[in-house]
Amino acid sequence: MTELANSGIGAPLPREGARRLAEGRGRYVDDITLPGLLHIAFVRAPFAHGRLLGIETDDALEVPGVVAVIDGRRLAEICAPFDTNPPGVPGHASAPQPPLVVDESCFQGEAVAAVVAESRAAAEDGAELVFLDWDELPAVCSIEDAQAEDAAPVHTRFSDNLSLRHRFGAEDVSEAFHGAAHVVEADFSFGRQTGVTLEPRGIVAHWDPRTEELEVWQSHQVPWQMREVYARQLGLSPQSVRVTAPDVGGAFGLKLHAYADELAAVAVSRLLGRPVKYIVDRLESFTADAHAREARASCRMAVDAEGHILGIDAVVDAGFGAYAMHPRGSFGEAMQAAQMIGAPYRVGAFRAEVRGWRQNKAPSGAYRGVGQPIACAITEEMIDLASRAADIDPAEMRRINYRRTLDEGTRATQAGLVVEELSLDACLDKLLEAMDYTALRSEQAALRAKGIYRGIGLASFVELTGVGAGLYGPLGLTVAANEACRLTLQPDGSLTCATSVTDQGQGTLSAIAQLIAGEFGIAPEGVRMVAGDTGRTPYGGGAWASRGMALGGEAAKRACARLRDGLLELAAGILQCEPEALRFEQGEIIGPKGASGLDLAELAALCHYRPYDSPTGQVPPMTVEESFVPAALPYIASNGVHAVHLEVDPELGTVDLLGYWVVDDCGTVVNPLLVDEQLRGGIVQGIGAALYEECLYSEDGQFTNGTLADYVVPMAGEMPDIFVEHVSTPTRATGLGARGVGEAGTVGGLGAVRTALGDALVPTGARVSQQPFTPGRVLAAIMAAEDAE
Amino acid sequence: MPDDLIRFTLNGRRIAVPSTRGHLGDLLRHELGETGTHIGCEHGVCGACNVVMDGRVTRSCLTLAVQVDGAEIETIEHAGNDRCGAALQDAFVARNAFQCGYCTPGMIMTARELLSENAAPGRAEIRDAISGNLCRCTGYQAIVEAISDAAEALRETADD
Numbered sequence: 001m002t003e004l005a006n007s008g009i010g011a012p013l014p015r016e017g018a019r020r021l022a023e024g025r026g027r028y029v030d031d032i033t034l035p036g037l038l039h040i041a042f043v044r045a046p047f048a049h050g051r052l053l054g055i056e057t058d059d060a061l062e063v064p065g066v067v068a069v070i071d072g073r074r075l076a077e078i079c080a081p082f083d084t085n086p087p088g089v090p091g092h093a094s095a096p097q098p099p100l101v102v103d104e105s106c107f108q109g110e111a112v113a114a115v116v117a118e119s120r121a122a123a124e125d126g127a128e129l130v131f132l133d134w135d136e137l138p139a140v141c142s143i144e145d146a147q148a149e150d151a152a153p154v155h156t157r158f159s160d161n162l163s164l165r166h167r168f169g170a171e172d173v174s175e176a177f178h179g180a181a182h183v184v185e186a187d188f189s190f191g192r193q194t195g196v197t198l199e200p201r202g203i204v205a206h207w208d209p210r211t212e213e214l215e216v217w218q219s220h221q222v223p224w225q226m227r228e229v230y231a232r233q234l235g236l237s238p239q240s241v242r243v244t245a246p247d248v249g250g251a252f253g254l255k256l257h258a259y260a261d262e263l264a265a266v267a268v269s270r271l272l273g274r275p276v277k278y279i280v281d282r283l284e285s286f287t288a289d290a291h292a293r294e295a296r297a298s299c300r301m302a303v304d305a306e307g308h309i310l311g312i313d314a315v316v317d318a319g320f321g322a323y324a325m326h327p328r329g330s331f332g333e334a335m336q337a338a339q340m341i342g343a344p345y346r347v348g349a350f351r352a353e354v355r356g357w358r359q360n361k362a363p364s365g366a367y368r369g370v371g372q373p374i375a376c377a378i379t380e381e382m383i384d385l386a387s388r389a390a391d392i393d394p395a396e397m398r399r400i401n402y403r404r405t406l407d408e409g410t411r412a413t414q415a416g417l418v419v420e421e422l423s424l425d426a427c428l429d430k431l432l433e434a435m436d437y438t439a440l441r442s443e444q445a446a447l448r449a450k451g452i453y454r455g456i457g458l459a460s461f462v463e464l465t466g467v468g469a470g471l472y473g474p475l476g477l478t479v480a481a482n483e484a485c486r487l488t489l490q491p492d493g494s495l496t497c498a499t500s501v502t503d504q505g506q507g508t509l510s511a512i513a514q515l516i517a518g519e520f521g522i523a524p525e526g527v528r529m530v531a532g533d534t535g536r537t538p539y540g541g542g543a544w545a546s547r548g549m550a551l552g553g554e555a556a557k558r559a560c561a562r563l564r565d566g567l568l569e570l571a572a573g574i575l576q577c578e579p580e581a582l583r584f585e586q587g588e589i590i591g592p593k594g595a596s597g598l599d600l601a602e603l604a605a606l607c608h609y610r611p612y613d614s615p616t617g618q619v620p621p622m623t624v625e626e627s628f629v630p631a632a633l634p635y636i637a638s639n640g641v642h643a644v645h646l647e648v649d650p651e652l653g654t655v656d657l658l659g660y661w662v663v664d665d666c667g668t669v670v671n672p673l674l675v676d677e678q679l680r681g682g683i684v685q686g687i688g689a690a691l692y693e694e695c696l697y698s699e700d701g702q703f704t705n706g707t708l709a710d711y712v713v714p715m716a717g718e719m720p721d722i723f724v725e726h727v728s729t730p731t732r733a734t735g736l737g738a739r740g741v742g743e744a745g746t747v748g749g750l751g752a753v754r755t756a757l758g759d760a761l762v763p764t765g766a767r768v769s770q771q772p773f774t775p776g777r778v779l780a781a782i783m784a785a786e787d788a789e
Numbered sequence: 790m791p792d793d794l795i796r797f798t799l800n801g802r803r804i805a806v807p808s809t810r811g812h813l814g815d816l817l818r819h820e821l822g823e824t825g826t827h828i829g830c831e832h833g834v835c836g837a838c839n840v841v842m843d844g845r846v847t848r849s850c851l852t853l854a855v856q857v858d859g860a861e862i863e864t865i866e867h868a869g870n871d872r873c874g875a876a877l878q879d880a881f882v883a884r885n886a887f888q889c890g891y892c893t894p895g896m897i898m899t900a901r902e903l904l905s906e907n908a909a910p911g912r913a914e915i916r917d918a919i920s921g922n923l924c925r926c927t928g929y930q931a932i933v934e935a936i937s938d939a940a941e942a943l944r945e946t947a948d949d
């Protein structure tokens with residue numbers, strides 16, 4: 001316990017600071033109100049593709065309480081459309097996206113007019129009475145349709161629908177496939193999903209003409225990015241814009257983007273000089289939040305007779321939707337889906353081609369794991385297919401191919417990945433022991449003889465976390481990828497940490513407080529965290545790509561070191577000894593002769609009120625700021641292995657999850673209580689992807705399952721208990737050693753369910769290529785296999 | 790409602806508000822400032838809006854404001870006033886049974902009803918009972934453990 005108290009790191013401390021959330025005292029964006037607040041309801045495009053001919057607003061303006069109806073042309077006078085074509089992505093093409101449709105709309109649900117009223121109900125009544133005159137244009141929805149030679153364009157400014165084309169690895173890998181003992185090949189289809197945060201997106205914006213300042217409260221992950229976005233689109237100085245993220249009810253990447261409707265709300269406030277609120281309702285969430293994951297892929301893998309991988313050749317086609325998501329684009333998922341194929345393994349020759357297609361559907365963007373769940377699922381199923389072809393146990397097949405580190409003399413893998421030391425072997429060992437792999441395999445064999453189809457699936461992953469400036473800078477994105485900590489010693493001896501990191505429930509802020517408290521040997525309650533507010537925090541990223549602890553924690557650790565060094569030097573002068581002989585314990589300075597009587601409060605009081613008592617007449621700064629971005633590495637890779645045990649009912653096609661295990665290596669674990677449930681939450685989203693979740697569009701681009709009853713997400717009853725264990729290989733990129741963990745569950749979850757399902761179906765000869773693996777698809781695959789016999 | 794007021798008891802307080810056509814969730818949140826009750830779907834699936842109406846857990850998004858005339862309503866803001874609600878809140882914090890906390894008020898209202906009917910629920914019973922409450926952040930396991938811990942704590946202190 002003494003060591004825990006000393007370091008603060010590793011203790012499973014509950015988040016006392018979050019107790020208010022359990023007592024109904026959270027403050028989410030819809031809980032915020034301002035005097036004179038107006039409300040917006042949007043009129044949205046009814047077709048997947050259309051030309052807007054006219055808007056009739058007279059009836060809407062008659063509704064009591066309706067203040068204004070604002071269309072795209074009016075907003076265009078004060079607000080620029082999003083232009084999302086990062087200069088660093090050659091050949092990338094996306095149409096400009098205005099806050100409200102001006103003449104062409106490209107997906108059903110695109111915002112067309114803002115009805116502004118004294119209440120949300122009045123705004124919705126008004127919206128009902130806005131009449132839109134349209135010319136419907138041909139819509140292109142599926143990836144296949146978008147690819148077709150004679151496909152209609154998704155946006156009339158382009159003649160085709162290809163938005164991105166890129167290749168990772170070698171141009172030609174046929175050599176590797178020639179002499180291979182086994183070549184396996186498979187097609188994959190990944191359903192379109194969306195993040196479904198329980199709290200929908202929402203925004204309160206207030207342009208105050210008196211101060212000429214724009215204040216925005218938004219349910220969001222990256223307030224600093226949004227400050228730049230709103231300033232740029234509205235032609236304001238960034239210094240006149242303040243963006244605050246209050247409590248955020250889940251984000252998962254969905255709240256990383258700038259949305260046209262939210263920009264419209266801000267622009268309406270600028271236009272009217274009144275505070276406005278816009279809260280997305282659930283149907284709008286489904287049709288206008290960022291979607292993700294829609295992809296089709298084919299992959300070939302060559303192995304030798306001993307099971308060593310000789311080569312991978314893959315093509316990934318991704319569905320981008322109507323526009324590239326602002327400001328980071330939609331290409332990230334497609335790129336990572338291709339580049340990360342085979343990442344945990346030494347794969348010999350590597351080639352992965354990726355193409356991104358525009359569609360008349362909602363734009364796709366970041367969702368937990370960004371492409372990596374797709375890459376992992378493809379890789380792991382290919383490994384299983386190869387292990388069956390080579391007749392090698394799937395666990396053994398993985399072990400003999402694991403990558404331990406980069407090959408000698410190389411700076412990156414053939415796919416261009418930079419990984420440091422990996423610990424996949426150690427993770428696999430722990431995992432197999434925890435699940436009692438051998439016993440499960442013999443049980444499986446015994447049950448198969450009785451016609452019971454159980455499957456055991458493994459999924460190894462390497463994940464890119466804490467992604468730094470090395471990625472965003474070259475793309476030409478104005479996105480700060482550093483994380484910063486401004487640490488202040490208050491006159492009463494308490495500490496304030498203002499951090500650029502934001503927290504949507506991950507517990508990052510509690511963990512940083514715990515870390516800081518540990519550095520001074522005080523209780524975490526002695527550290528006040530300030531975050532999510534561009535008016536009060538240092539410049540930096542926020543929350544994405546599992547960066548909170550890995551980067552923000554490191555910045556905090558460095559700030560602690562600087563503040564502490566200054567204080568120890570001051571204390572050394574007073575105590576007449578060397579600073580090296582001093583340390584903090586429970587907030588008090590301990591010297592060669594034990595407790596010194598000097599504690600944080602005494603030192604703070606001296607510095608703030610009686611600086612003349614310092615032996616040198618100088619006092620150290622009471623506020624220090626440190627910013628951290630990994631310099632030597634573009635990101636910090638983490639890794640782990642998942643396992644699933646499930647049973648398939650061959651009559652019903654249903655899948656019953658019997659067990660789930662994960663062994664993860666996120667380096668230094670600051671607070672296991674937070675990390676473990678982060679992993680479980682991510683895994684449950686991976687299970688949702690595998691078994692339930694899919695955004696369904698009709699052929700003409702109508703979203704058909706826009707309720708929580710129809711778009712099925714995992715509920716408690718169907719989820720298994722999940723066993724979590726760790727291997728800890730601290731990264732050498734930082735002093736803290738933490739790697740990211742927020743997405744690790746989702747990255748591996750999808751693949752583990754996929755391989756377990758494939759394993760269960762071996763006796764039937766069936767394979768389900770299309771995810772989610774609904775009972776209908778499982779049954780159809782089983783029946784098709786029976787027919788083929 | 791001859792005078793066009795909705796009269797009801799909210800967390801022990803007598804309330805009279807002008808009649809509105811909205812649902813109870815909006816009434817509580819926007820007219821009465823009790824923002825602990827959350828809105829996640831407004832179509833009865835997610836459970837974030839759960840309150841207690843005349844002793845039963847009820848979806849406030851599916852209940853019209855006018856329906857509560859004469860009723861007794863209790864929300865998360867008041868749930869900690871009894872042993873069971875307080876034990877659940879303690880256990881949810883201790884087990885880190887929430888992340889963003891948006892589902893938590895509704896989850897605790899549901900769990901409190903379960904524990905009032907079943908002092909020692911098994912894990913499967915707990916999972917079943919909260920299957921009408923969506924949590925998108927956690928893996929549900931910590932929630933199951935927190936409810937189980939709260940039940941145990943309540944049993945241990947039953948005679949105090």
Ligand code: FES
Binds near residue numbers: 829830831834848850
């Ligand atoms: S908001 Fe009432 S059930 Fe979802």
Ligand code: FES
Binds near residue numbers: 198249505891
């Ligand atoms: S904690 Fe976020 S929805 Fe449950």
